[in-house]
Amino acid sequence: MKKLTLLVFALVVATGSLFAQKGAADKIIGTWLSEEKDGKIEIYKSGDKYFGKLVWGKNMYEPDGSSRTDIKNPDAKLRSRKLQDLVILTNFTYDDGEWEGGKIYDPKSGKTYSCNMKFKGDALQIRGYIGISMMGRTTVWTRS
Numbered sequence: 001m002k003k004l005t006l007l008v009f010a011l012v013v014a015t016g017s018l019f020a021q022k023g024a025a026d027k028i029i030g031t032w033l034s035e036e037k038d039g040k041i042e043i044y045k046s047g048d049k050y051f052g053k054l055v056w057g058k059n060m061y062e063p064d065g066s067s068r069t070d071i072k073n074p075d076a077k078l079r080s081r082k083l084q085d086l087v088i089l090t091n092f093t094y095d096d097g098e099w100e101g102g103k104i105y106d107p108k109s110g111k112t113y114s115c116n117m118k119f120k121g122d123a124l125q126i127r128g129y130i131g132i133s134m135m136g137r138t139t140v141w142t143r144s
Contacts, residue, residue, distance in 0.1 A: 025050075027119070028043050028094075028124065029045060030042070030143060030144075032124055032141040032143060032144055033141060033142050034139070035141060038058035039056065039057045039058065040055050041088065042055045049093060050089070050093070051087055051089055052087070053085050054083055054084065055085065057083060060084055061084075067082040067084040068083050069083065070107055083107055086105075087105075088104060088105045088107065089102060089103075089104055090105075092115075097118060098116055098117065098118040099116065099118070100116045101116075102115050102117075104126065104128050113136070114128070114130065115127060116133060123140045124141045124142075125138055125140055126139050126140070
């Protein structure tokens with residue numbers, strides 16, 4: 001009976017730990033304002049990965065109200081994509097307080113970088129880099 005009680009206790013603790021990690025991982029979900037305050041990015045979850053799309057931008061629209069396109073993209077086939085709802089954060093997974101293994105696309109330059117994200121207080125630190133993380137740049141987003 002003691003072994004059964006110990007087994008049930010271990011399962012309850014393990015399940016609680018999984019739910020706590022899931023809650024912490026989903027903390028990133030929501031709308032974020034870029035450091036320059038010229039864009040809003042909605043971070044969402046699909047399956048077990050996190051993505052982010054551009055939902056508002058200071059220079060996202062043409063004078064006639066139509067969405068501007070991804071003209072800086074190095075792939076000519078993608079230059080006709082609308083900036084509105086353009087997915088700029090892709091394939092992030094959560095591990096020990098950090099979202100990692102993803103990519104960030106900068107529509108201003110047309111460049112894609114490896115990226116990691118983590119919280120510092122209530123702000124989200126986004127580190128884009130090529131090669132190793134030490135050779136990159138960090139920007140800070142705030143909740144919108």
